[in-house]
Amino acid sequence: MASKQELEEENFHRYGIRKCPICGSTHLVKEHGELYCKDCGYVIEEGYQ
Numbered sequence: 001m002a003s004k005q006e007l008e009e010e011n012f013h014r015y016g017i018r019k020c021p022i023c024g025s026t027h028l029v030k031e032h033g034e035l036y037c038k039d040c041g042y043v044i045e046e047g048y049q
């Protein structure tokens with residue numbers, strides 16, 4: 001299981017995003033082709049393969 005820091009790095013390299021633009025959380029998750037913030041639910045990017 002990846003550490004939180006590793007996940008942040010992956011998000012940054014893959015999406016160019018480190019934090020949620022709405023709440024500033026780094027708790028970003030990718031699910032069903034969407035990258036979204038698990039804290040506030042904001043969908044940062046849609047349509048990723």
Ligand SMILES: [Zn+2]
Pocket residue numbers: 020021022023024025037038039040041042
């Ligand atoms: Zn958020």
